[in-house]
Amino acid sequence: MLRIILLGAPGAGKGTQAAVISRKLTIPHIATGDLFRAALGQGTDLGNKAKAYMDKGELVPDDVTVAMVLERISEEDAKSGYILDGFPRTVNQGTALDQALEVNQQSIDLAILVDVSDEELIRRLSGRSICRTCQTPYHSENNPPKEAGVCDLDGGELYQRDDDKAETVGNRLQVYSNETAPLIHFFESQGKLVRINGEQDISVVEKQLFDVIDAK
Numbered sequence: 027m028l029r030i031i032l033l034g035a036p037g038a039g040k041g042t043q044a045a046v047i048s049r050k051l052t053i054p055h056i057a058t059g060d061l062f063r064a065a066l067g068q069g070t071d072l073g074n075k076a077k078a079y080m081d082k083g084e085l086v087p088d089d090v091t092v093a094m095v096l097e098r099i100s101e102e103d104a105k106s107g108y109i110l111d112g113f114p115r116t117v118n119q120g121t122a123l124d125q126a127l128e129v130n131q132q133s134i135d136l137a138i139l140v141d142v143s144d145e146e147l148i149r150r151l152s153g154r155s156i157c158r159t160c161q162t163p164y165h166s167e168n169n170p171p172k173e174a175g176v177c178d179l180d181g182g183e184l185y186q187r188d189d190d191k192a193e194t195v196g197n198r199l200q201v202y203s204n205e206t207a208p209l210i211h212f213f214e215s216q217g218k219l220v221r222i223n224g225e226q227d228i229s230v231v232e233k234q235l236f237d238v239i240d241a242k
């Protein structure tokens with residue numbers, strides 16, 4: 027039973043690795059960006075509200091985001107643990123999560139920071155495409171699909187996210203360093219932070235992540 031947080035800048039590889047961890051540990055992969063994009067795809071108010079922020083590379087307000095996550099982690103499949111990807115993203119969200127868990131005598135077990143340089147992040151985001159159906163990320167050079175433009179897992183169409191365009195990526199990295207990076211200290215002071223060098227092959231990063239998880 028593990029509650030894991032994957033921390034890292036846009037493009038660090040959180041989604042790529044969280045999908046594997048989720049499969050191997052059979053715990054749900056809860057990604058706030060995926061939840062917002064799914065809501066947008068369904069045309070809900072939440073999705074439309076989130077889109078305005080996402081398109082600019084800004085964060086969706088904490089109240090909306092926290093409510094969405096607390097509801098998701100209260101679902102049946104999250105009773106045996108989960109992996110959070112892209113949440114918390116502000117110290118305020120981290121505190122709200124801790125408080126909500128505490129009410130049920132629960133807590134986060136591990137916060138893993140996947141560390142990647144800005145130069146490499148930009149390269150990864152500009153070459154990324156994701157599946158319209160399951161949101162699995164691919165990369166034109168590092169992790170191409172078997173057939174161009176088609177998801178290996180479900181045959182879904184691959185597309186480039188609007189916020190992966192060069193003009194938005196810069197702001198996302200800035201927002202990360204201003205608003206999300208302070209969480210590194212937040213988890214460090216709780217004794218929960220482990221750092222992994224994310225600038226290695228996908229399989230090497232995966233192995234190091236499992237070394238950390240297995241030691242828990």
Ligand code: AP5
Nearest residue numbers: 036037038039040041042058059086112150154163164165
């Ligand atoms: P979100 O969807 O969470 O995006 P993000 O954090 O910017 O992260 P990404 O999905 O861009 O990157 P990733 O780390 O998952 O990398 P990936 O595995 O795809 O958020 C989008 C927006 O939603 C935010 O800007 C905000 O507006 C809103 N939002 C979301 N959560 C929020 C919150 N909590 N509060 C407020 N607002 C929120 O990998 C990237 C690429 O690199 C891929 O092409 C992949 O194939 C490749 N790759 C992966 N690993 C490697 C490797 N080791 N070597 C080489 N290539 C690799």
Ligand code: ZN
Nearest residue numbers: 157160177182
């Ligand atoms: Zn797919």
